[in-house]
Amino acid sequence: MYNAFEYVLQVTKINGDSQDDSSDCYTVVIPLNILQKLLLTNYRPKITREKMTRDLFEKVLSIDVNKVLMERVLNHIDSIVVSLSSSATFEPFTAETSDEQQGQLRISMETDFIVIKGLRALNAIKSHISEIPECWNVAIELKILVPKSGSNNINHSCFDNEESDELSDLINELLSNYSKKKLLIAKVVIEAVEPFKLLTDIENSSLPSRSSKLFTLSSIRLATSALLANMSNISTLQQAELAISYWHTISKYMPEWWRVIKREVSAGEIRRDYVHSHAPVLLGLGYFGAALLQEDPINWEKRLEAIAHINWSRSNPEWDGRIITEGRISKAKSSSLLVASYLKSLLGLSLTPEEGDLEEKLNVMRSLHVNKN
Template sequence: MEVKKVDFRNKIRHQRIMKNTSAEFTYSFPVIRGIQAGREYYTTMCPLKLVPRLFKFVEDDLPPDLRAQRTLNKQRIPALARYIIDNKESYAFSSLTVSIDGEVHFEPTDSDPIKSKLGVLSIPMESRFLINDGQHRRAAIEEALQECPELADETISVVFFVDAGLNRSQQMFADLNRYAVRTTRSLGILYDHRDPLAQLARTLADTVPVFAGMTEKEKTTISNRSRKLFTLSSIYQATKQLLRKGKNDKISNQEKKLAFEFWKEISNNIPDWNLCKQKKVAAYELRSDYVHAHGIALSALAIAGSALIATYPASWKKNLKAIKALDWSRHNKTIWEGRALIAGRLSKAKTNVTLTSNLLKQTLSIPLDPSEEEIEMHYAAGKK
């Protein structure tokens, strides 16, 4: 037997094994062996430069019942690739999960009970690799490498399962995704330290007097009996609309100060918020009876406030006092039905946010822009 080896910096070794008169080519991975549901699986570290070569997505043209995963959503790839490129010193990707369709051989490094879990996994080159979880990460890595080849020698963990057929692979995909729960938007904002707007929203939630202690930072919705009145996600969205910023846009100190002053001034003109802060009225009562206790009001206030500040930069605080006389009661169907309410229930639809901000602009004597006027005309026509 003749053996020739090519070393990929001690991460992946390529072996050529000649047996009798035939040749067999294998990939050899340094791995840790584990047991799950009575089956062996293996974990390795794979250089990013080898990910696109080894693990290919080839199921686009197959019908769903012959695939073992969802189709590749190519629209997701640029954002994932940009995430790697823009955060080369802090990006984090979870493991790829891969099934191997072929015979494999595990050679432990030692007979010791602990060391026997470490070894080399040899996989014939004619074997097929099927990505059970992580095809979008794999595609993003390929795209990121084109712009940043210096990432080539960084690694991603790969978990190998030996394929037991299509049914088993489909079941693995179902099991891997069955209990996956996306984090709430508020929690994502709370933990996002890259987005300047998320940082500002957290600061506002802690420093604007009426927000402090009254903001739900983990959930996007507030339970009926909660003492919280606002959500971090609604503060984020409304401040984004106030400052007319996009995700990851830079925010100046002057804009930060403006956001703080705006929300503080808004709270001075909605007395119910301060009564709730002082525990003179329950938060759930405000949510039950008033439009201003919901995220749609924060967004509408921000949209109208942004226009107010642009129109009256020197006197916006004085002009803002006009909203103090607005009847925010949900029981006032003449004002709110069809605008913030649909059949008595609050609607977060974009059109309803616009209609609510239109009412605030009219209250503040601010002209509507053409698109807002069109929406208002449709609303008025429907009321007849």
């Protein structure tokens, strides 16, 4: 296929399919065992918040995503797209037509083949067939972008956007058939928010007394579901992005969480002395967040700065009767709503009728307690 100085590929030149004016486009069907020897993967698209969230979904859904991407490439529905680091020589076999032209492409062996689209699919294929050597002879379609004479750079951004859109569509398609979206979003949030990622017990629904964790998957799932209760009008991907932003912002104002990460204090001590890692309080933060996002969708992040001044220790009398009953964290829904109403009042948000009633009952109870003493 090649001599000592160059690769020679039998290709089809596709006129008008390079997606920019800086390159010519060629296609070739090539066995995987040859392809893997040619390709480099040192091109990295620009990282955006949307891409980070989508990548987290891809990680959680990796088995399903990789299966679909792999099948698309193996069935020639999608192509692997590469760019060359330098120009190449095309020698036509046939006369040029309006659409395509057969010929051979001579490429210096010093030229780099850089994957700019289809790397995920390629890796999925390699992972899937690594134990079946004969499958390396399977041929897939490779699209090669060659810089035109006088052009030093190929515009990769159009492929970034195209692959980003295609992957988003694929994830949304998989999500539309996913029966446990709330659980999936919670897993993505845990992956994205550092205190959750490092301090969440994924396996247990409750934490053992000597656990090194602060949270459970179930508590984050319930709290995030409450947070997104009013967000059914946006996509699952957008819901996850919003939840990540909210919990990331909340975590900035919870210094005790970070102290556990830095091993300045144990998780058990924080659970014993503070309320803010317990499931009912997280749920209250979710209820409160839902109201804040609805009432102030523009400035909610700035307004959350107010929670930096809250005393979350159990010794704070504000939590008595609200989240602590007879010295223990209350698991009642009403306690979570009372946490939410406290936070709403702090930020000047309106209470729901149910929250208003609970606040009145709490005040009456406290008054009776004071009079009794």
